[in-house]
């Protein structure tokens with residue numbers, strides 16, 4: 533394999549540490565960086581630094597935010613009696629895009645995975661139980677927790693774990709429905725999706 537100059541190897545090694553970036557992608561990105569004018573790179577460096585300096589986790593829901601508590605937790609227009617639990621901040625954005633949900637959120641920043649050695653203590657879970665008490669929730673009693681983790685083995689395991697944690701508290705714990713993607717054809721849907729779609733059927 534062709535040996536690169538040390539600064540190039542160093543950059544490739546750093547890029548490889550990013551999620552979903554393998555050696556080839558890291559190489560491509562490194563060469564892109566080398567061809568990019570310095571002023572453009574400077575903007576990227578400033579953006580990276582700013583995000584690190586200005587963005588914090590909301591102390592209530594763990595959402596990424598510039599103000600703490602975040603705009604959802606601080607809003608009086610949101611229903612603080614319903615909490616939607618999601619894996620990542622971008623899952624929150626996906627729910628928010630529907631404009632159908634008016635409750636608040638809880639962001640876990642991951643999902644349980646024995647293979648990747650991610651247990652409950654690696655997730656942002658510790659502040660979920662305390663916020664269910666009215667005295668920690670501006671006097672509002674939480675009525676429902678919606679488990680909107682991903683429909684993957686890890687997401688399912690996470691939902692089951694949290695559900696077991698919350699059930700004894702006597703509040704309503706729900707799981708988002710999973711099934712057929714809109715606009716899809718039955719022929720092309722895998723059996724797990726079809727199974728979930730059948731299980732989650734409703735009367736019309």
Ligand SMILES: [Zn+2]
Pocket residue numbers: 590591592593594595601602603604605606
């Ligand atoms: Zn928040």
